[in-house]
Amino acid sequence: MRILENIITDRGSKYAVSGGPCTSEEEAKALVKELTRKKKFAKATHHSWGVITNGTQIKNDDGESGAGMVILRMLEREGLQDHAVIVTRWYGGKHLGGDRFRHVQDAVRIYLDYLTAK
Structure with a gap:
């Protein structure tokens, strides 16, 4: 699993993005479980994720x-299948409103750019 930490900070909230090969909901949940074994990630407020496998979102x-x-739309646009992307957020005490969607989108973009650079 690839983990990119501290990629976005806004009004106290912090974001990270992770991902790895995945072909089922069970595998995606296992990736999240693996991620939360790290103490820092266990304390996160949200672990949102998406995966497209066998044409199923x-x-x-x-x-x-x-x-x-938001994650699924970006994976679909990119044509990335059988690979889960997890966006982690640590809530900073202030509501972000619609900006939180922009941050999720930016986090996924950073991850996808990282994949294509490898």
Whole structure:
């Protein structure tokens, strides 16, 4: 699993993005579980994720309403299948409103750019 930490900070909230090969909802949940074994990630407020496998879109907002769909749209646009992307947020005490969707989108873009640079 690839983990890119401290990529976005806004009004106290911090974001990280992670991902790895994945072909099912169970595998995606296992990736999140692996991620939360790290103490820092276990304390995060949200782990939103999405994966497209066998033409099926699977997502989990983890309390960050709409974040999973943002991730899926970007994976679909990129044509990336069988690879889960997880956006982690540590809530900083102030509501971000619509900016949180922009941050999720930016986090996924950073991850996708990282993948293509490798």
